[in-house]
Structures are given as structure tokens and as C-alpha cells.
Amino acid sequence: MHVSLSNQLVLERLNMNYVQSLAKSPNLHYVPSIYGYAANSTEPPASDLQDAIPTIDFSLLTSADPDLRSKMIQELDMACKDWGFFRVVNHGVPESLMNMVLEKSKEFFDLTEEEKKEFEEKGRDFLKVIVHPEFNCPSKPLVLLEYSKRTREVTKGLLSGISAGLGLDHSYVERALKLDSGFQIFAANLYPPCPQPELAIGLPPHSDHGLLTLLINNGVSGLQIKHKGKWFNVNNDIPNSFLVNTTDQLQIFSNGKYKSVEHHAIVNNAVTRLSVVVANGPSLDAVVEPAYKLVTEEKCPPKYIPMKYMEYLEMQQGNQIGGKTCLDKIRA
């Protein structure tokens, strides 16, 4: 049995402050078994294949030189197809802003329980904030507002490249999925040190529901992705880069050409890990279905039924985290 020790999604099921106070407890020498997480013990340990993870140079993706641009579009297409995971460099989001977001997120976890209540009263998980199309954060920090805007721009640029890589007009995804009112969630995950990391899991395996998720962290490793049936460590990142994964709605839209990558977070017994995630999805009222150009009646029939993104989210909420069970539910 493994225990889930992150402070994000799992908190929807555990007592919200349980993990942090548990981690701070002077008597914590072992992982209590009551919050069990059943790991697949037949799986081999994760490997390091850091260099293989593709790197996308965002500045080339938007370059005025058509050759450079089309080469990067091709690399992006391969990255989505083969990995569902890549780094993004030269994206134009200032390093100072990224560091500030990490710093402010860390400060959030240091707030008193009383101060954190402000977030709970609004009926939200206090570590997860909807930032677009409405900015729902109670205290409206400018840094978060700016980060939300800048990461949306990067997402739009990547999706324009992805649209072209799928053989569609570069603005097709933007128009079809109404990205101007795209649903964006900001989340911070804190993983305190754990005395028995081999018995624990930070965040259980799952795929994300939107189109692209952008992740940064405080330099402590812990993210692992599943690639060709095996887990891989995503070690400390190239400074100032984003880790990006393709998610459920992109798998649907691309009719399965791109896979929503399964990932999880592990913990360690020495240092606290912090990750900051921006999940970027279609508009809540956009109907997501395989792009018409990617399907043909005989050779390539649609693999998924059309569904409003909002309805997909509702379906996912009623589901236990783990695997890709929601995608399985909407197969055509």
C-alpha cells in the first residue's frame, strides 16, 4: 500500500490540511497505512532518459523564417505523437515572473489555516484556482493574473503549431475550441519530505483533462511520465523552461494521434518539492470531437463521441483519479 502525499487533488478526498500537518509532525517516522494508495508492484522502477525528452524552441515556432517554423512544427508534432510530453524553451515568459509565481505559491502554503479559509469559503479547493475566463482568485494577486495571461499566450502559440502539425489551418484549434474563452486552472502542489518515500506517492497516476498543461517546479525532481509502458523520471529541468504534457481533449481532437500522457509525482525523504501547474483547456461550452479533417468514414472513423468540455469535466469529477477512465467512457 502506498499513501498519497501531495496537497492538491488528493485533498479533495482527504482532510485538506492533513498532509501538511502530518509532514510537520515530530513523530512522523513512518507512513500511516489508513490513507492507502495501491501501487502496481509488478512495474519496474522508473528510468532516467532525460535527454530523450523533446525540447521545443518556442521562438522558432513563431519565427518569420518559414523553414525554421516548419521544422519546429514537425518536431512539435513528433513530440506530441511519440511522447505527449516536451520542454518548451525561449517562450518569452520572464524568468523573474516564473520565480515569483513559485515564491508566492510557497508563501501560500505557509499561511495560517485561518488565512487559507478565505479560499475555502468560495467553494473551491484552496490550492486550485480558476484563472480564466474568469479570474476567481479571492485576493487577485497581479503576479498570478500576469502568469495566467502569459501562459495562455504560450499555450495559444503551441496549439497553433499543433494545429499546423495536424495538417489544419494554424488557427483551427483556436477557433474550433474557442480558446479566447478557454478554461484555465492554476494549481500548486506541495510535496513535503516523507520518511518512507518508497511506500508513498505524491500524486497518483492520472492524465490531465484539458489540452496542454504547463508545469514548473522548484528544481526538485519528482515528476514521472509513462512512455511506451514504462515510467521515466523527468529530472531537474533546463532553467526557465516549461514542462508541457498533452492531455485528454487533445487526444480526442486529434482522434487519438496524440495521446494524453499518464503521469504521477513521487516524493523523497529529504526536501520539499513544489510544482506549479497551469492546465489549459477549451472553452467550457466548446463541443470537442475529432477534427473533421482527421476522420474519414472508412479508413479513419472518429474514435470519440462529441462532448462539451464542461460535461467531460463533470464526468471526470465523479470519477476516482487514476488512469484514463474518462477517455475510455467516450470511445465511439
Ligand SMILES: O=C(O)CCC(=O)C(=O)O
Ligand atoms: O507535481 C507534479 O509534478 C505533477 C502535478 C500534476 O500532474 C497535476 O497537478 O496535474
Ligand SMILES: [Fe+2]
Ligand atoms: Fe497532472
